[in-house]
Each structure stands twice: as structure tokens, then as C-alpha cells.
Amino acid sequence: MSDSHASREFCPRCGDPVPDREEPLPGAPRERDAVLCDACYFEDFDLVDAPDRVEVQVCASCGAVHRGNRWVDVGAKDYTDVAVDEVSESLAVHVNAHDVTWAVEPEQVDQNTIRMHCRFSGIVRETFLEEETVVPVMISRGTCTQCGRRAGGYWASLVQVRGTDRTPTKEEDARAVEIAQDIIADREEAGDRNAFITETKETDEGVNIKLSTNQLGQAVSTRVTRELGGHVKEYPTLVTEDGDGNEVYRVTYAVRLPKFIGGDVIDPDDGDGPVLVRSARGNLKGIRLATGDGYESRFEEGETPSARKLGTVEDAVETTVVTVEDEHAVQVLDPETYEAKTIPRPDFFDADADNVRVLKSRAGLHVVPDDGAQAES
Template sequence: MSQSGEFCPRCGDPVEEREEPLPGTPRERDAVLCDACYFEDFDLVDAPERIEVMVCAHCGAVYRGKRWVDVGAKDYTDVAIDEVQAALGVHVKAQEVSWAVEPEQVDQNTIRMHCRFNGIVRDTFLEEEAVVPVHISRQTCKQCGRKAGGYWASLVQVRGTDRTPTPEEDARAVEIAEDIIADREEAGDRNAFITETQETDEGVNIKLSTNQLGQAVSSRITRELGGSVENYPTLVTEDGDGNEVYRVTYAIRLPKFTQGDIIELDDDDGGPVLVTSARGNLKGTRLTTGEHYESRFEEGETPPATKLGTVDDAEETTVVTVEDEHAVQVLDPETFEAKTIARPDFFDPDEPMVNVLKSRAGLHVVPSDAESR
């Protein structure tokens, strides 16, 4: 570079000519110094003497700012590297900066980070090293503390109408809650968790961390399994701002009848109905004809009816003969007498065996592929 005609105010040496700042832009105070004097006080990197990282010993979350953050680190070395990177400051005049770090595990709670940096300042290539000790402090985050303390804000109770929920219904209710929690956690919600699931003689109880979760879980359960839900809030305390804090019980009542039940409708001579769905309003198949059945809107999912049994109660028996398109002769599975019964559309005349249900309504063919919940 050519000489600017100016002299360094510190050592008196000539100063090389540099690009003038744009009009209106203040001139850097150290711009008048020569390179030797400039670099005497120049620090490429501003590194802290020590970094302390607070990590939850249970879930691995890191405390940053004023909140716990799930960082997804494989181990504490990854956490230490991220914290060092966030704490380092590189001089604004440095260009083409690159850095590398070599962690040294000193003990269980201390990682010494050997950092090497390089960059270009005043067309000069600079290198600098820094050693930053990182201390890992193990604590318990608010979420894990609440879990350990059994904290809950909402209770979802799964019950049946005039019956006990099936094990499959209880299991599915818990699975729905777990799916919702997983979705919330993936979205970064650290306040979403299941405190406890409890099996009772009447059905499953699910305790959840927030009222919003209780509402979401109960809504999805009734949407999938049918039934209705009522909520019952209970005032438990006030928060620091004087706001009332409630615990809410979401009481679910599953439909009286469910998939796989075989029912006899009151004041109806169309024959028993195999229930295929109880969501919205009850739907099923007539065992005498194979025709589709659907309850009236005002009857909903629980029309007046009596339960005769379920598809699991059906027994396999022998087909004696197919009499015509409306009747078939089978062996009574109890007395082994040949009996003529209704032939529904789903009956396969080529099959030598058939499933039948014997009840107070008589003997009826049951679809071989019928499923119960």
C-alpha cells in the first residue's frame, strides 16, 4: 500500500493509506494507528473465562435465558460446544472467520474447550487460541419436577353407559392421550405430559398436566370411540397474580352399544342388528337380511334396544342345506337339531360351516369377518 501521508499518533511511524469511510459515516477511532500499534490491543475473539451450563439431570434440557429448552443433544459435549459458540464474540472487523474446537473431558462435570480461530483483519491473516472451561451443573427442570411431584391439572375418566369399557377401549383411550402428548412435545411444548394412568373397575383414568390437554384428549376419544363428555371444574388455588386455578375432570360416557354387539331393537320386528359403529348415531347390519341399519337422528348412538350378545359369542356350526334365497338349514350348536333360519345377503352358500348366535331372539347367522372392539 502507498503511504497516506499521516503518522501513527502512538509510535510516529507512517500510516498506510486506507479506504476512506463513506460520507456521514464516523471514522473508526483506531483507524489512525499503524498496523503494529493497531494489533497490539486487538483481540480477534472475546471469550469468557468460564461458562456454566445448567442441565436437567432427568430429561437433558438446558436452561437458557429464563426457560428450559430441549436441545436434542446426544451428550453434554454437544451442549458445551453449543454454549461456547453462543458465548464467543468475534471482532466486527474480522472477515472470513473460521474456528475449530477440541473438547477435553476433565471430569464428570467439567469440559475444557480448546478453541482455535482465524480470520483476516486489515488484509492480515490472524490466528488466535482460547481455552474455555465449561462446567455442567445438573438440576431438575420445572417439567420433571412437576412429574416427580405428581402434578396434574385435568383428569379424563373413561366410562361406559350401562356397561364397563372394554380393555380395547381403555387401551385406545390411553394411546390417544400418548399420541397427543407426542405431537405437543414434537412441537416444543414442554408443559405437556401424562402424570398417571390408572385402571379402575369402571374404566381408565388419565391425569394430564394442563386443562387444554384434558379437553383435547377427551374430544378425540369421543370423536373416535363415540359417546359424550361433560367437564367439571374444581377451584384449587390462586396463582401469584391472583388468578383462580382450576382442576377439571372430563367425564366421558361411551355409547351403551359398541362395535361387535348384537342387539334387539325395541318395538322393531326387523330382526337383530350387528353393531358396526356407534359414532354419531348407531349403525349396523340386520342379521336376518344383511341390510344396513342406521338409527334415527333423535335416537343417536343409543336407540332403545337390548343386547343379545357379541360376535365373540357366535359359534361355528354345520350348514345342512340351502333351502332357497331366503332360508338356510343349519345344525343347532347346542341340540344339534337341523333348524331352518333366515339367510342374509352376507351368507356364502359355498361354505360348509357358518357362525351363528343363539339367543332369546332365535338362531341367526353372523358374518365370519365381523369384528368386536
């Protein structure tokens, strides 16, 4: 017998000779079935390992899919694509196969069942193989953590929007809610499923916004004060402990908007006359009605200067210009008594104007700029 026949291996199952195969690298494990001939090898060979069925749990409210230990937003109009993904992840192709191609064709059986027809092909031991399998996908519906918390009224932080010695305007309350909605939208777009507004409630003192996390409450209150002015204080309350023994707090973020807003006319009581407020963000800013000079409070951010409110630009009325006396004075008709009165002429006064808007207050009669109603809030 020749050396080649003497070294040939035989199949331990059927006794047929086994074709010579490439030996594994030194130290690499040898496949247990490598000693089998092709016929015996393929008798028990499965190109694809597929589960008998796949179950997919979806949220009946928002459509999220439960994967692993968390809920995932998939943005699907139906669950065919979800079924394809779930089945694809559950299939395993034999490690010895190469040049593998596959296709999955869904068949909608009913609302809760999708039958997945899977077709695979590949090359094993230089042999082309094809295999088909059918995997039913069962859709079950439940409630995700987020929707459960929403339905249960869960909240972790409360943003209270209030004014300092005043009630916030409807516009301020509405803007605070818009800010919260914008932040939630950004978090949702980034994939944060724990971000939601539990409730917004209008009260006589201002709007209350309940949010799902303390981080959201902090973000909303910070942006509100940055845009509308004022300051915020935090008031944590211990409510429970989590499973690891960590203390869990609810936090109230008390937002206090500035005492004055754009369009208010105030008297800083510094001897230089009334100020039309243009902005209350940080330091209060405006213009002097007597001269048109700029004004900015020297108080720290979030503080309110000592001043009294005389009215708003909405209180101003139109009256007749009698004469321009000089560069510092103009004569107008008092809108209540119709007497001619000499009042300060600010820089913004139009010398060619026949009529001007004036505000009468305890500080006297003053010209108001035409654009005063559009002062920045």
C-alpha cells in the same frame, strides 16, 4: 514541506506517522482508534472477546439444557457438543476483522469440566492475525421444569374413559391410553416440552389418564370419541391463580363410550328383528340378522338408540343345517334342545353350508355371519 507531508496524521501515542486510510462515509462514525499507528493499535487489540468460563446447566433426568429462561432438548449423548455450542455463542470476533476462520477443540477434563481450546485467525488492517484462548466449561446438573412437574405428580387435565351403562372393554381402555401416548409423542417431536402423561390408572369403571395441560386433555378425549364413538363433557375446577392474576383451572374430560360396541347383538324393538352392531362411531350401524339388510340408527351423533342387548357374536355356537326351505327360511337344529327349527334365512347365509353359527336369545334363534366376530368396534 510538501502538501502530502503536511496532511499526514501522526500517532498520538508514539508520534509515528499513520498510513493514509480510507475515510468513512459521510455521516458514519469514525473509529476511535483509527488515529493510532498499527504498532500501537495492535498493542491493545483482541481478535476475540472470550469469557473466563462458561457454565452449562443440564437436567440430570432427561438431559435437557437450560438456555436463557427455558429448557431445551438437545438430544446429545454427552455434553461435548453442547459445550462447543455454548462457547461458540459466547465468543465475539472483533468487528474490524474479516476473512475469519476458527476452530474449537474440546478437552474432557472430568465428568463436569470440559476445556475448550479455541483458535482464531483473521485479517485486520491488512495484517494476518492469529489468536488462541482456552475457555473452561463447567457442567452443573439440576432438574428441568418438566421433570420437576413429573416427579411432583403435576397434572392439569383428567380424561376419564367410561362406558354408557357398561364397563369399557380392556381393548377400549388400552386404545385410549395408546391415543394419549401417540398425541404426546407428536407434541414431543414438535418440541413441546410441556406435554407429558402424569399417570394412567385402571379402575373398575374404566381408565383414568392425567395429562400435563388442558389442551392435551381436550385433544385426547376428542380423538378417543372420534375413534371409539360416544361423547365427552368438560368439568372445569378452579385451583389457583397464576402470577398475573389469571385463573387456573383443572379440567376433567368425561368420555362416555357408546352403550353398544361392534359385535353386540341388539334388538331395536322396531319389529324388524335383531341387529348385529358393526360400528358405534357416530350413528350406530349394523346388519339385520333376519334379513342381512343394513341398519343405521337415526339418532344424533353421540346418542344411543332405544334398544336392548341380546348378546354378542361370541355367544353364537355352531349347529347343523337340516334343510333350506326357501329363499326366506332355513331349518337348523336348536343347539340346546336339538329340535329342528325353522328360522329366518338372511342374505349372508350360504345355501351350501352344512353348519352355521347361530345365536339363541329372547328374540329367538338367528344365523350369525361368519365374520361377525370381526365387527368394527
